[in-house]
Each structure stands twice: as structure tokens, then as C-alpha cells.
Amino acid sequence: MTPQPLLEVRNLSKSFHGRRSGDAKVMKAVDDVSFDILPGETFGLVGESGCGKSTTGRALLRLIEPDSGSVSFQGQDLLKMPRKQLHSTRRQIQMVFQDPYSSLNPHRRVGVILDEALKIQYRLPRKQRTERVHRILDRVGFAEDYYYRFPHEMSGGQRQRIGVARALIVGPQLIICDEPVSALDVSIQSQVLNMLHDLQVELGLSYLFISHDLSVVRHISHRIAVMQKGRIVEQGPTDEIFSNPQHPYTRQLLDAIPASHPRLARERRTALTTPVS
Amino acid sequence: MTSFAPRSPLFPGMTADRRSLQLRRIRNNSQVMTGGSILLLILLIALIGPLLTPSGPYETDTPNRLLPPSTTNWFGTDNFGRDLFARVVSGSHVSLMVGFSVALITSGLGLVIGLVAAYFKTADRILMRILDGFMAFPAILLAIAIMAALGVQTENVIVALSLVFTPYVARVVRSSALVVKEQTYIESLRAQGASAYRVLWVNIAPNVLSPLLIQATFIFADSIITEAALSFLGAGVPPPEPSWGNILFDGKTLIFSAWWMTVFPGLTIMLVVLGINFLGDGLRDLLDPRHKSIRK
Structure with missing residues (x-):
């Protein structure tokens, strides 16, 4: 039933050390991350800033060398690929960056x-x-x-x-979009997002869409993974994540979205304060 | 003046009306205009000066030695009766040539070393420690040591000064390149699969040309002074070929009886270096917004 994934990420990890290697302070930026991206699908990666979303995106392309795990693209492991082959694989996977300046x-x-x-x-x-x-x-x-x-x-x-x-x-078949609209005005955001969507429909592209903006991610993604402190705490179809969040952190994130109407905001407040009976 | 840049760093890619705006900014920059005018004047004198002198720079005229400045000998004559103006003009050829060559060579070497050091970590450690070693010596002392090793000759002055000043250029290039290297478009190039050559020479290099150009003007001025100091100490341009430094050296013992032998070459050096420094400061204001001068 499920089609062959375009990209399979398994147990990807990357930690950063302090000034010197062997330093006691080890930051696990990406910790045992696994997910799949299907052909023609937009996979949203959300989380607060500093949670390791961008590092994950960069590690996939080996802009940052990950410590362990595997990233297989069309069945071939990018992390074990010789330079020459990696070079030509870069035709298939491209990246769009946050800061257009x-x-x-x-x-x-x-x-x-x-x-x-x-x-x-x-x-x-x-x-x-x-x-x-x-x-x-x-x-x-x-x-x-x-x-x-x-x-x-x-x-x-x-x-x-x-x-x-x-x-x-x-x-390319896959474009890693690292906060592609975060630096833009809201009116311009939708323009770029619509363009990305049209291109996807037309060319059958897959996106890894990295963002901290839940409403943007909801708008464009088919499936979503929520990241916290380097780990994926929850992933699933967009509707499910938004209607029935399982993990407390996901709920926290969803609650942080400003409500579009005062009444909704009030309802949400009472829902939070009413004890579960 | 900016001909070595693939695209002029003064106009890092601009359309026609922006270019004329830049030209106006240059014209409104008093430092660039003053410095440029002084340098042009000196260049002009260096070129047509030989036509204005009563005798050549090597022609001795013993009866007429140590004459004070007059209408025939504008700067007076020296202890061999040679016309001092002719010697200063002829010395300008040596000094400007040395200054220009050193600026050019150090720019080339400094650009390569600085870029390589900025991009490759291992190379950085090795190259920068070597350059630190060079920079630990006072410039003039190192230059004298190199001259002692190579022999006193005009070409060797250029070699010695280039070795002395290259670390300074390399440092400037390296630090600018390190900033550029962190820009997202460099990361984007890596994501596209660009070679180190393409990243370094096609994309980073044009971005460091402005600071390089500014640094080169200061090296120009510095090497003129250092050449004069070397010649003054007898480790520079060998006599009888005149250079501003060795004319000063000749005049040193006679400073109380023939003031013109030290004052005129000294003033010339001061004027040229002042002109170049003005130009360099002005260019920095124009090209590097972070160093905007406070004065208006």
C-alpha cells in the first residue's frame, strides 16, 4: 500500500562538542532522528529555534557531517557515498535557504x-x-x-x-526548504508558498519543509514531524497532529499559535484551566 | 588603479545610473580627491621632471658643490655638485617603482595565502604560524636581515619588502574571507556541489578585493618609507643610483651646512606618503561602510 519512500532517514545523530573535543559539554543537536519522505510529498519539520531542525536538513546534504545513522535516497546511502557520486546526487536534492539576503x-x-x-x-x-x-x-x-x-x-x-x-x-526531486519564508512579510510568504505548491503539483517534487511557524507548515505539509531538543517527539499526517496531538510538547506548540478570534482564545483558556474530571 | 580586479571593486556590479552615483561619491570624497591630486602631481613631476633639470642626476660639478637653492638649481646641489632636484626626480622613479612593485607582489601573494588559509583549516594553522613568525620581527629589522642575506641591490629591496609586508596583506584577506565564507551563498554553493576552486576564486575572491585594495595603498606608502629607511641605513638602493633614502643619507653629515640636502627629499617622502594615505583612507570610507569616518 505504501509507495517506496524517496528519502529514508534512520537514526541520524549529530552532536557538537565544546571548544575542544573531549569536552564534557556535549550538545546533541540531532538525536536518533528517523523519518521518510514519499515522492511528491511535503514533509514538515517543526520545532522551536535551536531544536535541531536546520542541523537535520544540513546533515542530510552532508553540509554538516552527521556522526551516525543513514540517509538513503532512492535506496542509496548518502552518508557512505563516494565524493563523485555524491556530487551527481546533488542534482536530485537541492536546498532553499532562510535568508534571501x-x-x-x-x-x-x-x-x-x-x-x-x-x-x-x-x-x-x-x-x-x-x-x-x-x-x-x-x-x-x-x-x-x-x-x-x-x-x-x-x-x-x-x-x-x-x-x-x-x-x-x-x-531535483527533493528540495530541502530551510525556513524559506520566515524572513519574508506575511503577504509575500503566501506568494512564495503558493509557488512552491504549484511547482510540486507540476513537477512532482518532494519537500522537506523546515519551519518554526506552525500555521505555515500546516498550510503546506502532508505530514509533520515535531522536533524537540534534537529528537522527533511525534510525527504523523498534518490533520492528525493538529486535531489530536499526542505529545505534551506538541500541545504546547499548538497552544502557542495566536487564536484567530477572541472567542476561540477564551475557549482555549477555559479548556486549559478546567481540571480533567 | 583597479585594473587588476575582474570586476572593479569600486563598482561591485552596478547599473549605469548607480555607477554615476558612485563617481559622484568619489568626487565628493575630499580625501580621495586630495590624495589623488598629490599623487598625480608627483607622478607628473617624476615623468617630466628630467626635462626641467639643468644637469643629469649623475653629473658631478665639483666647483658648484653645496650650492643653496636658486633659480637654476631649484633644490640646490649636493656635496659632489650634482643637481639635487634631478636626483630627487630620479630617486622618485626608484621609490615609486619599489613601492608599486611591492604593493603589487604583496597583493598577489597575500590574496593567495589569505584565501587558502581562510578556506582550508590545516593550511590555516601552518601558514598563519609562519606569518606570525615573520610579523614578530620589526619590519625594518627583518628587511635589513633579508637584504644582508640577498645582497644590496635594488631588485632585492623589492624582494625583501615584499616578504616583510605580505603577512599584513594575507591577514586582511584572510579575515575578510572568513566573514564571506560564513555567508549562506557559500553554503549554498557547497550544497550545489561546487568545487573548492569555484567557491574560493570565483565567489569569495571578488568579495575581498575592496579591503585588499585599501591595504595595498597603505603597503605602497609603507614600502616607500621603509625603502627610504633601508637606503638611509645603507642596506637599500646602492649609490650612486639615487633614491630618496640615500640622498637623505648623503645629506645627514651636512645637515647644519646644507639643510636643503635633507629637507627636500624629506619633504618629498612626506608628501607622497601623505597623498597615498589620504587616498587609502578615502577609499576605505568609500568601500567599507564599517569604517565610516566620524568627521563630516
Whole structure:
């Protein structure tokens, strides 16, 4: 019944030591984390800041080398992969970063940034590359002349769309979105989220969607994992997590969402204070 | 002045109207304008000066030695009767050449060492300890030691000063590169699978050119002073070839009878170094917003 997962993460762990290795203070940033991502699915990873969500995302791509565990993508373990193979696997898994300001090199034109992403992964003649860059720019809603823009000439939302285009241009199946909308205005957030959703439907993409913003995650995810202090405390389909949270930490998180109506807020307060009989 | 940059660091990628805005900012920066004017003036004199002198820098004229400044000998004559203006002009060729070469060589070496040290941790430990060793010596002492080892020759002055000043450039490049390295776009490149070469030379290097350029102007000024000091101590440009330092050295014993032999080359050095420092300070204000000068 269940389709073959695209990404299988098993017992992933990463701890950070103090200044020196052997230091007594060991921070378990990612502690025995396991989850699957199915093809065409958005998997939300939520938790407060510092709980290890971003470290998990980075460890999957080996931007941070994890200590132990396995990450298998289409049946192959990324963590045991030789360099060459890892390089070409990076076509399949891409990343979109939180800060649209520091994630684009200020000295390079948008077209060059996208072209570079292509150049790193494919040996293509310049003409074909330029054509693909123009196509992808068009796909994320930019006019042709944006090719020559510099990042500082664009708004945060526009930059983030370029960030998505940069991930998209190499033709990935999975995109790790690390707080992709947290730095944006709410009005721009939905614009980027809708674009991500449309791209998913159109291209059959999978997302690992990392965020601390529950309402955003609820909006976009099919399934959710809740992380606390490096561990996944609860995971399941979005509706189930939101309607029937099992773990106290999940309940705490849900309660922290500001209510959309005063009456709802009042009801929630009484529900909390009334003792269970 | 910025020709070595793949894209001019003064205009890190700008459209036409932003570029004209930048030009206006340069014109409004009094330090850059003052420093630039002084340097241009000195360069002009260095170029056309030889045409204005009554005699060549090596022509001795014993009957007319130690003449005070006059309309024929603007700076007076020295103890061999050589025209001092001609010698200062000829010395400017040596001094500016040494200063420029040293600035260029240290920029190149410093860029490579600094970038490699910033990116590779093991290399960082080794390279930086070596550079610390070099920096532990006072600049002039190290330069004298190197000159003693290599032999007194103009080319060796350039080699010695380059060795002395490279650590300073490398430090600046390294620290700027360390900041750039932590930017998300570098992490993004790694996620895309970019090679170390691409990350370092295509993406980090252009971002450290501005501080490098600023540092290079200060090295330019510093090496002119140090060259003069070396020549003054007899470990620099060997006589009879004039350099500002060895003209000062010749004038030292006669300072009370022929003041012009020390005052004019001394003033020239001061003026050039002042000009370069103005230029460097102004460029820093223009290029590095963190060091904005407090004065308005």
C-alpha cells in the first residue's frame, strides 16, 4: 500500500562538542532522528529555534557531517557515498535557504548565479545553459531582463524566488526548504508558498519543509514531524497532529499559535484551566 | 588603479545610473580627491621632471658643490655638485617603482595565502604560524636581515619588502574571507556541489578585493618609507643610483651646512606618503561602510 519512500532517514545523530573535543559539554543537536519522505510529498519539520531542525536538513546534504545513522535516497546511502557520486546526487536534492539576503552573492548577477548552479552540475554549451536559465526565470515569474539584475536590486520575496529557481534549475526531486519564508512579510510568504505548491503539483517534487511557524507548515505539509531538543517527539499526517496531538510538547506548540478570534482564545483558556474530571 | 580586479571593486556590479552615483561619491570624497591630486602631481613631476633639470642626476660639478637653492638649481646641489632636484626626480622613479612593485607582489601573494588559509583549516594553522613568525620581527629589522642575506641591490629591496609586508596583506584577506565564507551563498554553493576552486576564486575572491585594495595603498606608502629607511641605513638602493633614502643619507653629515640636502627629499617622502594615505583612507570610507569616518 505504501509507495517506496524517496528519502529514508534512520537514526541520524549529530552532536557538537565544546571548544575542544573531549569536552564534557556535549550538545546533541540531532538525536536518533528517523523519518521518510514519499515522492511528491511535503514533509514538515517543526520545532522551536535551536531544536535541531536546520542541523537535520544540513546533515542530510552532508553540509554538516552527521556522526551516525543513514540517509538513503532512492535506496542509496548518502552518508557512505563516494565524493563523485555524491556530487551527481546533488542534482536530485537541492536546498532553499532562510535568508534571501545572504543566500545570493552580492557581486553576481542573477543570471550568472543561476548559470553557475547549472555549470556545477552539467557540462552544457553556453547557449543551452542560457536558454535554461531564461526558462527557469520565466517559470518563477520573472521577465527576461531580470537576468541582468543584481540581488540588491530585488525585494526579499523576489530574491527568495531566485533561491527557488537556483534549486530548481538542476532538476531535483527533493528540495530541502530551510525556513524559506520566515524572513519574508506575511503577504509575500503566501506568494512564495503558493509557488512552491504549484511547482510540486507540476513537477512532482518532494519537500522537506523546515519551519518554526506552525500555521505555515500546516498550510503546506502532508505530514509533520515535531522536533524537540534534537529528537522527533511525534510525527504523523498534518490533520492528525493538529486535531489530536499526542505529545505534551506538541500541545504546547499548538497552544502557542495566536487564536484567530477572541472567542476561540477564551475557549482555549477555559479548556486549559478546567481540571480533567 | 583597479585594473587588476575582474570586476572593479569600486563598482561591485552596478547599473549605469548607480555607477554615476558612485563617481559622484568619489568626487565628493575630499580625501580621495586630495590624495589623488598629490599623487598625480608627483607622478607628473617624476615623468617630466628630467626635462626641467639643468644637469643629469649623475653629473658631478665639483666647483658648484653645496650650492643653496636658486633659480637654476631649484633644490640646490649636493656635496659632489650634482643637481639635487634631478636626483630627487630620479630617486622618485626608484621609490615609486619599489613601492608599486611591492604593493603589487604583496597583493598577489597575500590574496593567495589569505584565501587558502581562510578556506582550508590545516593550511590555516601552518601558514598563519609562519606569518606570525615573520610579523614578530620589526619590519625594518627583518628587511635589513633579508637584504644582508640577498645582497644590496635594488631588485632585492623589492624582494625583501615584499616578504616583510605580505603577512599584513594575507591577514586582511584572510579575515575578510572568513566573514564571506560564513555567508549562506557559500553554503549554498557547497550544497550545489561546487568545487573548492569555484567557491574560493570565483565567489569569495571578488568579495575581498575592496579591503585588499585599501591595504595595498597603505603597503605602497609603507614600502616607500621603509625603502627610504633601508637606503638611509645603507642596506637599500646602492649609490650612486639615487633614491630618496640615500640622498637623505648623503645629506645627514651636512645637515647644519646644507639643510636643503635633507629637507627636500624629506619633504618629498612626506608628501607622497601623505597623498597615498589620504587616498587609502578615502577609499576605505568609500568601500567599507564599517569604517565610516566620524568627521563630516
